[in-house]
Amino acid sequence: MLGLLPPADDKDDVAKELKKFDGTWVATSGEANGQALSNDVIKVTKMVVKDGKATFRVADLEGEGTLKLDPAKKPKEIDGTVTSGPETIKGKVSLGIYEFDGDTLKHITASPGTTTRPKDFKTENTEFILIVWKREKK
Numbered sequence: 229m230l231g232l233l234p235p236a237d238d239k240d241d242v243a244k245e246l247k248k249f250d251g252t253w254v255a256t257s258g259e260a261n262g263q264a265l266s267n268d269v270i271k272v273t274k275m276v277v278k279d280g281k282a283t284f285r286v287a288d289l290e291g292e293g294t295l296k297l298d299p300a301k302k303p304k305e306i307d308g309t310v311t312s313g314p315e316t317i318k319g320k321v322s323l324g325i326y327e328f329d330g331d332t333l334k335h336i337t338a339s340p341g342t343t344t345r346p347k348d349f350k351t352e353n354t355e356f357i358l359i360v361w362k363r364e365k366k
Contacts, residue, residue, distance in 0.1 A: 238300070241299060241300070242297055242298075242299060245297050245299040245304075246279075246280050246295065246297055248328055249277040249280075249282075249295060249333075250277055250278055250279070251276075251277060251363045251364065252274070252275075252276050252363070252364040253274065253275040253276070253277070253333060253361035253362065253363055253364070254273070254274050254361065254362055254364055255269075255270045255271075255273035255274070255286075255359050255360065255361055255362075256270070256332075256360050256361065256362045257270060257359075257360045258270060258273065258357065258358055258359040258360065259351050259357075259358050260351055260356070260357045260358070261351055261352065261353070261354065261355070262350075262351055262352030262353070265287075265359075269286075269287045272285060272287065273285060273286050273287065273359065275361065277295065280294055280295050280296075281293070281294055281295075282294070282295055282308065286357070286359070289313065289314065289317075290313060291310050291311075291312055291313020291314065291317070291318075292310070292311050292312045292313065293308045293309050293310045293311050293312075293313075293322075294308070294309050294311060295307070295308055296308075296309070301325075303325040303326070303327060303347075303348070304325060304326055304327060305323075305324070305325055305326075305345065306324045306325065306326045306335065306337070307321050307322070307323055307324070308321065308322045308324065308337065308340075309321050309322075310322070310340050317339075317340040317341065320340035320341035321340065321341070322337045322338060322339065322340040322341075322342075323337065323338050323342065323343070323344070323345035323346075324336055324337030324338065324345065324346060324356075325345065325346050325347075325348075325349070327349075331362060331363035332360065332361065332362055332363075333360070333361040333362075333363070334349060334358070334359075334360050334361075335358070335359055335360075335361065336348075336349050336351065336356050336357065336358040336359075337356065337357055338355065338356055339355055339357075342355065
């Protein structure tokens with residue numbers, strides 16, 4: 229009987245997953261190279277996402293970008309392309325993974341332009357940055 233059901237539409241699955249990102253996100257914690265990010269960095273780190281487009285600030289780095297997801301992968305993959313910001317990263321892709329737990333988003337990413345994608349949520353002995361985000365209530 230199950231074989232008669234139509235296959236899930238991958239585009240619909242991606243669109244539904246991308247909608248989960250919509251909103252304003254504030255950092256609650258983070259780490260780089262196995263060390264916690266300072267409270268000064270955390271308190272100014274913010275991201276606003278709408279329809280796959282993001283405006284972000286991480287420490288003193290500000291910019292905009294687009295998100296591309298592959299929620300079928302384990303862990304789920306996210307690619308962020310920087311569309312505006314510092315010339316050193318503009319146009320580059322940042323490879324990462326993510327997971328949701330309600331209104332909490334855990335996201336680890338490589339530096340823009342790096343070709344290595346994180347495989348887990350560990351930063352020790354890597355150049356990856358992990359940020360835990362909490363969705364702001366309206």
